[in-house]
Structures are given as C-alpha cells and as structure tokens.
Amino acid sequence: MEPVGIYLHVPFCAAICNYCNFNRGLHDDGLRQRYVQALITDIRTFADPAIQADTIFFGGGTPSLLEPAELAAIIQACRDSFSVAGNAEITMEANPESSSTAKLEQFRAAGANRLSFGVQSFRDEELRRLGRLHSSQVARDAVRLAREAGFDNLSLDLMMWLPGQRTADWLESVDALIALQPDHASLYLLEIYPNAPLRDEMARGGWSVAPDDDAAEMYLEGLGRLDRAGFEQYEISNVARPRSRRSRHNLKYWQEGQWLGFGCGAHATFRGERWRTVSSTADYIDRVTAGEDVRLDRRALGATEQLEEALFMGLRLNEGLDLIRMNRHHGIDIWERYGQDLAPYVSAGLLIHEPGRRLALTRNGMLLANDVMTVFIGGTVR
Ligand code: SF4
Numbered sequence: 001m002e003p004v005g006i007y008l009h010v011p012f013c014a015a016i017c018n019y020c021n022f023n024r025g026l027h028d029d030g031l032r033q034r035y036v037q038a039l040i041t042d043i044r045t046f047a048d049p050a051i052q053a054d055t056i057f058f059g060g061g062t063p064s065l066l067e068p069a070e071l072a073a074i075i076q077a078c079r080d081s082f083s084v085a086g087n088a089e090i091t092m093e094a095n096p097e098s099s100s101t102a103k104l105e106q107f108r109a110a111g112a113n114r115l116s117f118g119v120q121s122f123r124d125e126e127l128r129r130l131g132r133l134h135s136s137q138v139a140r141d142a143v144r145l146a147r148e149a150g151f152d153n154l155s156l157d158l159m160m161w162l163p164g165q166r167t168a169d170w171l172e173s174v175d176a177l178i179a180l181q182p183d184h185a186s187l188y189l190l191e192i193y194p195n196a197p198l199r200d201e202m203a204r205g206g207w208s209v210a211p212d213d214d215a216a217e218m219y220l221e222g223l224g225r226l227d228r229a230g231f232e233q234y235e236i237s238n239v240a241r242p243r244s245r246r247s248r249h250n251l252k253y254w255q256e257g258q259w260l261g262f263g264c265g266a267h268a269t270f271r272g273e274r275w276r277t278v279s280s281t282a283d284y285i286d287r288v289t290a291g292e293d294v295r296l297d298r299r300a301l302g303a304t305e306q307l308e309e310a311l312f313m314g315l316r317l318n319e320g321l322d323l324i325r326m327n328r329h330h331g332i333d334i335w336e337r338y339g340q341d342l343a344p345y346v347s348a349g350l351l352i353h354e355p356g357r358r359l360a361l362t363r364n365g366m367l368l369a370n371d372v373m374t375v376f377i378g379g380t381v382r
Pocket residue numbers: 012013015016017020021022024060061062095118
C-alpha cells in the first residue's frame with residue numbers, strides 16, 4: 001500500500017478575511033490549547049503503526065498561530081501513532097504577519113520542513129481590499145526570515161482576478177513573487193461566494209473584477225513569466241522548481257492517493273472509504289474529550305465515483321491521465337468510452353491525446369477545464 005498523507009486542520013485566524021469560505025474562526029488562546037489537546041487525543045486514538053505516512057500537512061485557518069511546542073507535540077503524536085517516514089514532507093500553512101524569526105526557527109526545529117505562505121498579492125491596495133492583515137513588505141520580510149530560519153522548501157500563494165485588479169496589477173505581483181525565488185507557487189482564481197462580505201465592499205467601493213478575457217490573459221501571461229523564470233507548471237494552479245519541489249502531499253489528492261484527516265472539518269480517503277470530521281471546533285473538542293466518534297458519513301467509495309474522481313483530478317495535472325494506468329486501475333479504455341465527445345477538444349487544441357498513452361489538457365485547455373470535464377459527468381454510468 002502506498003504511504004498515506006496526514007492532513008491536520010487548524011481552524012483559527014487572527015482576523016476573518018472578507019472573501020473567506022473556509023472552516024475557521026477567530027483565534028483564542030484557551031480554545032486553541034484545548035483544540036490541540038483534542039487533536040492529539042484524536043490522532044492517538046486512531047493510531048495504527050501499520051499505516052505508513054510520508055507527508056503531513058497543517059492547513060487552516062492559520063496554522064502559524066500554533067505555538068511551536070504545540071506543533072512539535074502534534075507531529076510527535078503522528079510519529080508515535082503511525083510509521084511516518086524519516087524524510088516526510090511536513091508542510092505548514094502560514095500567514096506572513098504571524099511569522100517572527102524566533103517562531104519560524106522554532107517551527108523548523110519542531111519538524112516543519114515546508115512552509116506555504118498565504119501572500120495573495122504584493123500590492124498593498126489589493127491586500128487592504130481583501131481584509132488581509134499583512135502588507136507586501138511584511139510578506140517579503142517573512143520570506144527572508146523563513147530562509148534564515150532554514151526553510152529550503154517554500155511556497156507562496158497568489159490570488160488573481162481580484163476586485164479592481166487589472167492584468168498589469170496581477171503581473172506586478174507575479175514579478176514580485178519571482179524576485180523572491182520561492183520553491184513553489186500556487187496561483188488561485190478568487191471565487192467570491194454568494195454572501196461574502198467582500199461583495200458589499202465591492203459594491204460600496206465601485207470595484208469590479210476584470211472581464212473573462214482579461215482573466216484568461218492574466219493566467220496565461222502569469223504562467224508564461226513563471227516558465228521563463230525556470231518554474232515548471234505541474235498542475236492547473238501550481239508551479240514548482242523542477243520535480244523535487246512539487247507538493248508531495250497535494251499530489252496525493254490528484255493522483256488517487258490516500259490521506260487521513262484530523263481536526264474539525266477534515267476529510268479522509270482511506271482504504272476505499274471516505275469520511276469527514278465534525279466541522280464545529282467546539283463540537284470536535286467536546287466529542288473527542290467525551291471519547292465519542294468524530295467521524296461522520298463514513299462510506300465505501302463506489303467504482304463510478306472512484307473513476308470520476310480519478311478523471312477530474314488526474315486531468316488537472318500537466319502530465320494528465322496515464323491511459324494504461326487508468327485501464328489497469330479502473331478497467332476502462334478512456335478513449336473508447338469518451339473519445340467521441342473529447343475529439344472536438346483535441347481538434348480545438350485544448351486537449352492532447354497520445355493514443356494508448358496519455359490524455360492531457362493544454363494550457364489553453366486548462367482555462368476551460370470545467371467544460372472539458374463535463375464530458376465525464378454521468379458518462380461513467382452509460
Ligand atoms: S487567513 Fe485564510 S483561513 Fe483565515 S480568514 Fe483569511 S483566508 Fe480564511
């Protein structure tokens with residue numbers, strides 16, 4: 001069995017951003033301490049040394065609000081409970097403003113070896129519009145401090161298609177990211193959910209998002225600059241220094257891997273089953289403390305669901321779907337099943353089909369990935 005990934009959710013933030021739809025709440029020292037205890041108890045209760053793990057990912061929320069000793073205790077609980085590889089990738093999402101030199105050095109000493117900073121933009125005006133607490137200078141300082149603290153695997157997140165952002169503004173952020181020479185970068189499109197406070201602020205401020213054509217230009221031009229700077233795109237939204245700096249943890253999501261999830265709202269896919277953990281922080285602490293199960297909706301994944309996920313997730317990767325592997329794992333000839341519907345996308349230059357080998361989106365195809373993927377919806381139950 002392939003080693004699993006371990007996802008750990010830290011649901012606390014120093015302030016709530018006006019576009020955020022994640023499972024998070026305001027930080028409180030006492031609540032965080034009780035949560036960490038519950039998380040450790042939950043991990044130790046689930047313990048099985050036969051389970052091998054090679055990635056640990058602290059996501060949030062803002063995991064850098066943890067105390068370094070808490071991070072160390074959680075990692076130790078994982079190492080005591082599972083067979084965690086000595087060279088495991090241990091990622092921590094961090095916000096620039098909660099990253100002092102001393103804290104970063106202690107996080108590194110506690111075992112984190114990869115940092116993912118939520119920078120989002122290098123333009124202060126855009127950061128203010130998003131309600132972020134940091135400035136572009138604080139983000140630059142955080143990157144420098146992380147390097148000084150010994151982190152040689154650093155990822156930066158940027159968001160594009162922000163309110164009021166035009167192509168030139170976006171490229172300013174991309175250039176600033178390149179200048180900092182991270183090992184990995186994620187470029188996300190801002191999706192503004194229906195009741196996001198940002199919508200009201202956009203109306204008040206008279207900010208609009210750029211037209212769709214400009215969003216396409218932002219994506220293509222931003223990736224072009226990253227190409228020229230020596231980054232390798234390996235997924236729709238992710239680039240890395242060649243090969244070794246790809247996110248090993250996130251690859252498990254895209255390549256039919258398995259992962260365990262601990263903490264409120266965490267999901268898991270393991271041994272053909274899927275479940276989620278209770279989403280409320282207080283509920284999670286209470287249930288773990290009372291010795292009750294926190295895992296909900298546990299169910300076996302059906303063959304159709306597994307196939308559809310493999311198609312959706314695998315096509316996100318630049319290398320695309322390995323047709324031989326798909327046939328071996330799912331007993332299906334993808335081109336025979338979907339080729340008729342996919343052929344127009346190949347003709348339009350959105351999809352590459354290497355018969356019997358590979359099916360992959362081109363970069364232009366990645367812009368229309370959702371359209372291409374509709375071919376797979378329901379197709380598996382024909
Ligand atoms: S820091 Fe991240 S998780 Fe926290 S509110 Fe902002 S976007 Fe959401």
